Amino acid sequence: MKNTIRLFIFSIFLTACGVNPVSYYYEITTGKELRQNAPVPGEYTGLKNPIEPDQYSLMSGESTFLEYCIFCHGEFGMGDGENAKDFYPRPPQIAHTSHMMADDYLFWRISEGGEEFRTAMVAFKGRLSEKQRWDVINYVRTFMGPDGMMSGEMMSDGIMGD
Ligand code: HEC
The missing domain is CATH 1.10.760.10 (Cytochrome c-like domain)
Known part of the structure; x- marks a missing residue:
């Protein structure tokens, strides 16, 4: 639960900085991996x-x-x-x-x-x-x-x- 709240606050912070939180999480979780595993x-x-x-x-x-x-x-x-x-x-x-x-x-x-x-x-x-x-x-x-x-x-x- 605590983590969910932290994630939520961080997402608001990202939005305030002009970064789309969805693409941010996508990038850190899968983006780099996708590129490095691309054929x-x-x-x-x-x-x-x-x-x-x-x-x-x-x-x-x-x-x-x-x-x-x-x-x-x-x-x-x-x-x-x-x-x-x-x-x-x-x-x-x-x-x-x-x-x-x-x-x-x-x-x-x-x-x-x-x-x-x-x-x-x-x-x-x-x-x-x-x-x-x-x-x-x-x-x-x-x-x-x-x-x-x-x-x-x-x-x-x-x-x-x-
Ligand atoms: C304008 C900034 C920029 C310049 C200049 C640049 N790179 Fe990159 N490079 C990036 C970014 C951003 C990525 C990661 C994104 C991607 O995978 O496309 C990247 C990815 C890479 C990768 C893939 C590494 C990996 O972790 O998968 C290699 C290798 C690389 N660069 C080498 C070079 C070399 C060598 C040069 C000079 C000849 C160079 N880059 C110049 C921005 C740059």
């Missing part, structure tokens, strides 16, 4: 990153990230870029999802953007070459080690607070 379309299915994550690839990926992605996804891919709060749904923490999701999913989402899901993610297939898209995937995967731990650089930049 990768035919032309992208099963694609594997053909580019080794060597220093050249990572340098290219970094420059793409700084030019095109940082404003929304944040310096370390934590979804906290300076424009992030202008978008709903918010840009996700690709530092995490780039480890959870397969190459073909990431390449598809970066290439085609969020139009299909009516989100702000930009379609990059006309702006970045295929190599640049694979390089940026290599780069975002360095934000977190394969064990899911933050990289040393993230720690020393104080992203974890103190």
